[in-house]
Amino acid sequence: MSAGVLVVMETKDVRERRAEGGAAWHRVSLEALAAGQMLAAELGVACSAGVLGASAAIAPLAAELSARRLETVWAVGDDLLAVYTADGWTIALEQLIAQVEPKFVVFPHTYQVRDYAPALATRLGEVLIGDVAAVQMAGEPREPLFVRQWMQGKLNAVYRHRKPGGVCLLSVQAGSFRADAAKAGQSQVLEFAPKLAAEKIRTAPSEPIREAARTVDLSVAEVIVGVGRGIGEQENLKLVENLAQALGAELAASRPICDAGWLPLERQVGSSGQTVAPKLYLAVGISGAIQHLVGMKGAKTVIAINKDAEAPIFEVADIGVVGDLFEVVPALTRAIRG
């Protein structure tokens, strides 16, 4: 029976899990599950989910998934899937899709999905509609439209899949769907044994490593001053350091600042850095590319200072200042110090 919607779940790498002792699911895959269930409900079709890995490792995960409102949980097990490789995942999922014949395949938009899903889509003669921030139903008969961001969030683009008889692949952006909206229920677990051959897996990954443990935990900070590209030069950082000091705040940054080596990587906020939820996030010279926003949009209050009135940071700001940070920041520091 055709599943209608198939959600591809992602687990945290088993070795990372061992180091962190954390949950097995990648957080965003639970959000993808909620998105897949919602899409299936809107279309009046069944939703199934798949999990890939070594058979023994995924059995408990598949069992846990069976307590969700799904038609089938596909446990895609093979020793060659014990460790993630793009080739292994692409081959296994191509076979699973041929078996299940879904109309839609929903992925979490993670680094791992970005690594293999475009290749899988190409193999199927399809395109991944990636980093989807919202799904809208429209038209008659009703069909889903997918909202993606262009120009780092300055524009929204609405996409539709139009290949007749094709399968629509989409990945959902972190934080766009609520994991706790995923519905409970009961479903069967079916094992799927993909045909994999070791020589088809061309890359050889080694153990994930994490350099020196973090010494800064921004996730517990009450007040954060975040600095971005707008600061211009390293020597100007003094301005925001002074402001952070006056506010009793931790200093954080967007990726370009850490890439340039102006601040250590552990102070980076965003999809490749830390996720923070302070009482106040004061964004200085940060345009608000989505990769940064996903790391800080949980802040209770956001104040943004930026010279570009069109900057996406203002979409999540409670208070905005369109102006020259080189004037506003020193003035604010003086005013705080009284």
Added chain:
Amino acid sequence: MKIVVAVKQVPEREAVLRVTPDGRSIDESDVAWTMNEPDAYALEEALQLKQRAAEAGLGEAEVVVLSAGPERVQSTLREALAKGADRALHVVTPESGEGSLAERGSLDVARLLAEAVKGEQPELVLTGLQSDDLGAGQTGVVMAELLGLPHATLVLQVEFAGQGGVGRRIKVRRELEDGWTQFVEVPLPALLTIQSGGNRLRYATLMGIKRARQKEMRELSAATPTQRVDEVVKVSPPLRLKQTEMLTGAAEEIAAKLVERLRFEVKVL
């Protein structure tokens, strides 16, 4: 060793963008263009690899820079040549209408680039991990699939694993999430998408700019577009998620207003 770097020309970060009257794409008429920054990191990695290959006794490496688009993309290719690329390939597409980049989907653009790469038979193909304009983040991986090459994404560092010769492998360090990284061995030829932060971008020197004028820029004609599997229905500015209160005035006034808010509403002072 030959390295092809695929680069995209994108609107400048600060560009004011308008939507075309049909509401389906970006109005390009007043846009200032620049090299997609993630691709600039890919180019930098290629230039450093060229240097390291020479130092490691792997012979003279050639860096070929590749882009698809209308006439305007030649300024970005020239910039790459000025930074040190050896020659350029330009897959020429119309400015607008049928066959233009805006009309072609990401699969079709990757096809154009892959066709050009085929003609070169390089050992390495590098590109940025995503574009700053459409942000699909898949051109590199799609190209790898079309070319039948193994790939690694979000690469921070590339090492030559062994000595020269066919069948050699490279070792790359990939970025994973949450501060994790991982080494992966990849056989050559291969495609890598480069993450920022693994190297520092260079500027073109005056001498480089002068030399770039003498370097080869070959134009290739683009294949007829294939039917898109997806379609852009509408492009518009995003709705604001929050009601943002904008503060105006001189810096001192703004500072005073902010302090009041920080004290009485946000309560952090």
